[in-house]
Amino acid sequence: MAASNRSFSLFFFFLFFVDIIPTLQAHIAEYDDYWKQREVEAKEHIEKAYNPNPEVVTQHFNHHVARYKTKSLSLMGFNSTRRHLRGMRKGGPCQATNPIDQCWRCDPNWARNRRRLADCALGFGRGTTGGKNGRFYVVTDPSDDDLLNPKPGTLRHAVIQKRPLWIVFARSMIIKLKQELIMTSNKTIDARGANVHVAYGAGFTIQFVRNIIIHGLHIHDIVPGSGGLIRDAEDHYGLRTRSDGDGISVFGATNIWLDHLSMYNCYDGIIDAIQASTAITISNCHFTNHNEVMLFGASDSYSEDQKMQITVAFTHFGKGLVQRMPRCRWGFIHVVNNDYTHWLMYAIGGSSHPTIISQGNRFVAPPNMAAKEVTKRDYAPPQVWKSWNWRSEGDVMVNGAIFTQSGDPNASKKYAGNTMLSAKPGYMVPILTKHSGSLDCIRGRPC
């Protein structure tokens, strides 16, 4: 009797345990019908957004990069240092230096044609349209005083609306979020033309939603929020536990495009994508002064993370960075044409056999002899990780940087396509990423 009682309660303990873990991580204190429904729908979208043939996406990306004309770029001088590039006069009418930027930056009427940005994503986040089919919402008020009934004109009021919206800013501003900003589906946040900082408060939460574009913001000095009652939709609010202090937290979400963000000094991650979030592109960003930069997958026991498919492109990993650029679990990560100029420990790491295709990046190792290795594998001996597909192709290694490859030597051929359709070689990366981070776009001129 006693024994069966014990196993009975043990059984319940495990049930409880299994059930409670995602809820705790989700920061949803009350898992009510609204959130259960949002989760069910999100899981369906993950199934749909997951691509069983990721090589179709990586080859499509590389094809666009290969097609992108570099004739004008050659005048700028390849193999230049970033400082040299900064020192150059802004020459020519259009500053677009990669195929994503070329899609919109040369249009002097970009401000009248804002929604065209929605056609520009490449990589796994391709097809993310954000609020393309919605109206404009102009944020006029930087305050965040009422979490339950956000004031019209505030960013929080904008992101909880049910309908698709293209959110822009009336002027430059600093938005200090009292608590995490919980977004709903089908939204674009477009800061072009204003200098908008989301800083000194909580960060973004993209949880169980889909189709989000965030473009052109400065996001920095993000701290954990204490939690409490927060409105997360027009017709719902709920109790949240403490937020982690990530700049952007992507949780069980699909079709996300994060472009031209300048981010630094967040309490936890700069960008975390977890709980099988997929169909994501992170491009043209500039990250500085941060320890754990990007985490893709938070648990070695959550095999659903195999669905994660993420492109990291044209991003500058700059001064003051330490590790996790990114740190991956389970999923498929295409790391292409990024400039890694600073790390203290390592650049790219992971566990639970993620596939990492590194192409046409530049890795500049730090002076520390013990930190020359780009890659770091956790919780597995070499005889296990030797089968993980971590491939480096066309990467430029500077200052003694070492990328330890593993897995199938044919994998990069498979995913990268033939050499005719390859990404740009790593030595061109300082130019491809020259305009990373938030841009100063002026109306009526090419940006």
Ligand SMILES: *[C@@H]1O[C@H](CO)[C@@H](O)[C@H](O)[C@H]1NC(C)=O
């Ligand atoms: C730049 O450097 C790479 C590798 O060192 C070399 O192959 C390439 O020809 C150089 N390009 C130019 C334009 O100097």
Ligand SMILES: *[C@@H]1O[C@H](CO)[C@@H](O)[C@H](O)[C@H]1NC(C)=O
């Ligand atoms: C988002 O937009 C899509 C396509 O326009 C629509 O089918 C879907 O219902 C919207 N999702 C939400 C949650 O509003």
Ligand SMILES: *[C@@H]1O[C@H](CO)[C@@H](O)[C@H](O)[C@H]1NC(C)=O
């Ligand atoms: C890689 O491809 C070559 C030629 O296509 C083939 O001969 C070789 O067996 C392949 N290697 C693996 C490990 O699949």
